[in-house]
Each structure stands twice: as structure tokens, then as C-alpha cells.
Amino acid sequence: MTEFFKILNSIYGRRSVLNKIKRQRSHAVAVTPDDVCPYEITNNTVKPYSEVPGPKPLPILGNTGRLLPIIGQYDICDVAKISQLLYEDYGKIVKLSGLIGRPDLLFVYDADEIERVYRQEGPTPFRPSMPCLVKYKSVVRNDFFGNLPGVVGVHGEPWKEFRTKVQKPILQIQTVKKYIQPVEEVTNYFIQRMMEMKDGNGEMPSDFDNEVHKWALECIGRVALDARLGCLDPNLPSNSEPQKIIDAAKYALRNVAILELKFPFWRYFPTTIWHKYVNNMNYFVEVCTKYIEEAMVRLQAKQHVNESELSLIERILAKEPNPKTATILALDLILVGIDTISMAVCSILYQLATRPEQQEKLHQELKRLMPDPDTPLNVKLLDEMVFLKSFVKEVFRVYSTVIGNGRTLQKDTVIMDYNIPKGTQVVFPTLVTGSMGEYVSNPNEFMPERWMKKNDEEFKIHPFASLPYGYGARMCLGRRFADLEIQVLLAKLIRSYKLEYFHQPLEYKITFMYAPEGELKFKVTKRDD
Numbered sequence: 001m002t003e004f005f006k007i008l009n010s011i012y013g014r015r016s017v018l019n020k021i022k023r024q025r026s027h028a029v030a031v032t033p034d035d036v037c038p039y040e041i042t043n044n045t046v047k048p049y050s051e052v053p054g055p056k057p058l059p060i061l062g063n064t065g066r067l068l069p070i071i072g073q074y075d076i077c078d079v080a081k082i083s084q085l086l087y088e089d090y091g092k093i094v095k096l097s098g099l100i101g102r103p104d105l106l107f108v109y110d111a112d113e114i115e116r117v118y119r120q121e122g123p124t125p126f127r128p129s130m131p132c133l134v135k136y137k138s139v140v141r142n143d144f145f146g147n148l149p150g151v152v153g154v155h156g157e158p159w160k161e162f163r164t165k166v167q168k169p170i171l172q173i174q175t176v177k178k179y180i181q182p183v184e185e186v187t188n189y190f191i192q193r194m195m196e197m198k199d200g201n202g203e204m205p206s207d208f209d210n211e212v213h214k215w216a217l218e219c220i221g222r223v224a225l226d227a228r229l230g231c232l233d234p235n236l237p238s239n240s241e242p243q244k245i246i247d248a249a250k251y252a253l254r255n256v257a258i259l260e261l262k263f264p265f266w267r268y269f270p271t272t273i274w275h276k277y278v279n280n281m282n283y284f285v286e287v288c289t290k291y292i293e294e295a296m297v298r299l300q301a302k303q304h305v306n307e308s309e310l311s312l313i314e315r316i317l318a319k320e321p322n323p324k325t326a327t328i329l330a331l332d333l334i335l336v337g338i339d340t341i342s343m344a345v346c347s348i349l350y351q352l353a354t355r356p357e358q359q360e361k362l363h364q365e366l367k368r369l370m371p372d373p374d375t376p377l378n379v380k381l382l383d384e385m386v387f388l389k390s391f392v393k394e395v396f397r398v399y400s401t402v403i404g405n406g407r408t409l410q411k412d413t414v415i416m417d418y419n420i421p422k423g424t425q426v427v428f429p430t431l432v433t434g435s436m437g438e439y440v441s442n443p444n445e446f447m448p449e450r451w452m453k454k455n456d457e458e459f460k461i462h463p464f465a466s467l468p469y470g471y472g473a474r475m476c477l478g479r480r481f482a483d484l485e486i487q488v489l490l491a492k493l494i495r496s497y498k499l500e501y502f503h504q505p506l507e508y509k510i511t512f513m514y515a516p517e518g519e520l521k522f523k524v525t526k527r528d529d
């Protein structure tokens with residue numbers, strides 16, 4: 001029996017875990033807990049928190065004891081599967097309490113209740129994530145961040161103040177559409193590089209996911225730093241800036257997963273991995289500072305320029321005299337805008353390569369909209385790519401890259417008739433709710449069309465069952481750029497190339513995000529139509 005089944009057996013005691021695993025779909029739940037849901041407790045039937053169902057904590061070790069084989073080598077992949085099993089065994093609300101050093105986790109699998117919690121959250125939703133980033137920003141580099149900490153790993157008023165400064169320009173369609181051409185330029189170069197990477201069978205190299213990662217990095221450099229970083233260039237010397245950025249980006253977020261999922265020794269003394277994390281972060285601060293200073297000089301040289309002609313960064317620099325705002329925004333966008341999008345793209349490309357009929361449908365849509373494959377993209381064309389957008393949404397529904405979201409309750413709150421105390425971390429397991437029959441018609445069928453015919457009973461979907469970018473005041477700040485980058489890549493690639501996959505099917509796992517694990521050796525062939 002594998003280690004994983006042993007872990008599950010320890011959680012589920014005498015139940016047949018193997019049978020459960022066979023039954024379950026390939027699902028997962030991203031854990032991004034956060035906050036508030038204040039609705040008054042007026043109902044006498046409200047039950048106490050102690051009655052919420054869930055695995056009973058063991059004496060002394062609590063539920064951490066049940067997870068013991070994981071500690072030290074915690075594979076978050078198990079969290080995804082455990083979340084599905086918790087739902088199957090305990091129902092729509094499940095408490096995982098007695099976790100040493102962590103607050104209770106409360107899994108909620110009811111889309112109406114998820115909607116209510118989201119809709120009632122206050123002005124400063126709390127998503128408890130990345131304590132190591134919190135320590136880096138507030139302790140290690142307090143000299144730099146001070147009272148301008150950014151949005152990631154920041155809460156309360158400081159989060160609100162920073163988000164208010166940057167939210168408008170970053171979410172405005174006007175700003176985002178200025179990046180169609182720059183992202184297209186990066187993407188054309190990436191596709192050209194893909195052709196150069198092909199092996200004798202016309203396939204991508206086994207580490208193609210790293211190449212996608214570099215494309216994501218190059219795109220975010222264009223958006224957050226107004227720069228072409230050069231990360232896509234082949235044969236970069238190891239001490240070149242682009243290579244150093246690639247290395248730092250590869251580990252900055254992944255180290256977070258290791259630091260936070262293993263026993264957090266770094267909280268008590270500086271471990272090797274903590275040093276590495278701090279060095280990576282310092283390097284990013286240095287790079288962001290350099291590029292933002294250059295952007296500032298360019299801006300100062302621009303006289304009498306209309307605001308609409310400025311880039312995102314220039315708009316922020318023009319409004320906020322302290323360039324640190326733009327620097328820290330850039331840092332936050334880079335920190336969360338690389339792995340998310342590159343792993344989402346790997347997942348979407350894998351689904352396209354293994355669903356030839358749907359890929360053909362997408363190709364036909366693109367051919368109709370762009371009879372000349374070299375037609376430059378624009379807002380109107382992107383708007384009309386309805387099947388493309390629906391395909392992406394369906395991949396997110398079934399294989400949500402971020403497997404769930406959450407909030408730390410800031411008030412005692414009633415959820416599903418239980419009184420849930422303030423401080424509990426509520427988890428919304430999107431990957432599970434996105435495939436529940438009561439919220440989604442024919443949930444086990446992969447049907448992009450469901451997003452095109454939402455009013456049709458055959459294709460119904462509860463609006464809170466699948467929320468890949470979260471919801472509300474704290475929703476993903478980069479979602480418009482994420483959508484843009486994905487659309488541009490798919491439009492350019494599938495208009496002119498056929499994608500195939502001739503190897504063993506890949507399993508979805510959570511390494512850091514939820515994505516197919518293994519070698520993405522796609523065969524890429526130029527189309528002649």
C-alpha cells in the first residue's frame with residue numbers, strides 16, 4: 001500500500017480507502033482561506049460548533065496525529081483528495097479540528113452557503129496565506145515595506161489602503177487592452193521558440209512546463225515592470241539577469257509551499273530553506289526597484305502625455321509620488337502571477353491536446369475570426385472567441401488550478417445552521433463543488449458549451465460552484481491579465497498549430513497548484529489551413 005493510502009487509512013480508520021479513491025473523481029480543493037460572514041444568530045435551532053461533523057481529534061495529537069505520516073513530507077496533493085473524502089463521509093460541512101499550531105479548518109461544500117459567506121464579508125476580507133511572506137515583509141524587510149506592505153499576505157486596513165491605490169488601473173479594461181499587443185509579441189516569440197525546441201518526433205522537450213513558466217515570467221515582466229526581461233532567450237549564461245530571475249521565480253513560490261506545509265522550524269530559527277527564501281525575495285525586490293526606477297525616469301521625460309497613453313506602471317507612478325507603491329505592486333504581481341498562470345496554461349494545453357474534437361472546434365472558431373493567421377489580435381476579436389473562453393472556464397471547473405479559496409471568519413457566523421466561531425478558517429473547495437450534480441448539470445461531462453448556454457437547464461451551473469479567481473473585494477487582482485495572457489496564447493497557437501499527446505495519460509496532482517504531473521511532450525504540427 002502506498003504511503004498515501006496509509007495516511008488516508010489513518011484518517012478514516014477501518015473504512016475502505018482504496019474503494020473511496022476508486023470512486024472519487026480527479027478532484028481537488030485549493031486552500032486559500034479568508035474571512036468574514038456576519039449574519040445574525042436569530043434562530044434557536046442553531047447548533048453549537050462542537051456538533052459540526054468531522055473526524056474526531058485523537059488524544060494529545062489531535063487530528064494532526066491522524067496526519068502524522070505527512071508531517072515532514074507533507075504532500076498537499078493529499079489535501080485535495082482528503083477534501084473530497086471528507087465530503088463523502090461527513091456531508092456538506094466538515095470540521096477538521098485539533099491541528100497542532102493551526103486554527104480549525106471548516107470545509108463548506110454548499111454553494112448557497114459559500115455565496116452567503118462571500119456576499120456578507122466586510123470591507124477587509126481576511127485570506128490567511130503565506131505566513132512566511134508576512135514575516136519577510138513585516139520583520140525581515142520592514143525597513144523596505146514599512147507602512148506600504150502591498151496586498152499579498154497583508155490584511156486589514158493596510159491591505160485595503162494599498163488595494164484601493166492600485167485596483168482601479170489594474171482592473172480597468174482600458175488598461176488591460178493596452179497589453180494585447182505586448183503580450184502577443186511575447187507569445188509570438190514563445191511560439192517561435194517552441195518550433196526550435198521540437199525534437200525528432202516534433203515533440204516538446206520533457207521540461208516544457210519550465211518553458212511555459214518562462215513565457216509567464218516574460219509576460220508579467222511586460223505588465224508589472226514595463227520591460228522585456230529576456231527570459232525566453234535560449235542558452236542564457238547562468239549569471240545573466242534573466243537566468244537569475246528565472247531561478248528566483250522558480251523557487252520563490254515553491255519554497256513557500258515547503259516552508260508552510262512542513263513543520264515551520266523557520267519561525268523559531270533561520271533554516272537553510274528560509275535563508276534561500278529570503279535571498280530570492282531580496283533579489284526580486286532589487287530587480288523590481290531597478291525596473292521601476294527606470295520606468296520613473298521614462299515617465300519624467302514624457303511631457304503633457306494624456307493618462308490614457310500611460311502604461312499600468314506609469315499610471316501608478318504618476319498618481320503615487322512614492323515609487324515604492326509601484327515597486328511593491330510589481331513584486332506582488334510577480335509573486336503570484338507566474339506559477340498560477342503557467343500551471344493553468346499547462347493544464348489547458350494538456351486538455352486541448354487530449355481532446356482533439358474540441359481542439360478542432362476551437363481551431364474552426366479561430367479560423368473563422370482570423371482567416372489570415374497573422375491578423376493582429378484586438379479587443380473585438382478576443383471578445384468573439386466564445387468557445388475559447390468557454391473551454392478555459394470548463395478546464396477551471398473540472399481541474400481548478402487553485403483548488404479552493406477561503407476566508408478566516410472575523411465574527412461568529414452561522415453556516416449551515418451551526419454557530420461557527422470567529423477565527424475559524426473556512427475553506428471553499430471549488431474543485432469539489434464545481435462537480436457536484438446539484439449545482440452543475442451533467443457534472444462529469446466536459447462541456448465547454450455549458451458556459452455558452454447558462455440559461456438552458458441541461459447546462460445549468462451555480463454561479464458560486466466554480467470560482468477560479470475567488471470573489472469579492474479580495475478577488476484575484478491579476479484576473480484580467482491572466483485571462484488576456486491565456487487567450488492570446490491559445491489564439492495564436494491553436495489558430496496555426498495542432499497539438500497532440502501520444503504518451504501515458506498524466507495524473508493531476510498538487511505540487512504547488514493543481515496541474516497534470518509529468519512530461520508535457522506535446523507534438524506540435526503546423527497546420528496548412
Ligand code: HEM
Binds near residue numbers: 338471472
Ligand atoms: C489562471 C491564473 C490565476 C488564478 C487561477 C488566480 C487565482 C487567484 C485566487 C483564487 C485568488 C484569491 C482571491 C480571493 O481571495 O477571493 C487570487 C489572488 C490574487 N491574484 Fe490571482 N490568479 C491567477 C493569476 C494571477 C496573475 C497573472 C496575477 C498577476 C498579474 C495575479 C495576482 C493576484 C493577486 C495580487 C492576488 C491577491 C489579491 C488580494 O489579496 O488583494 N493572479 N488569485
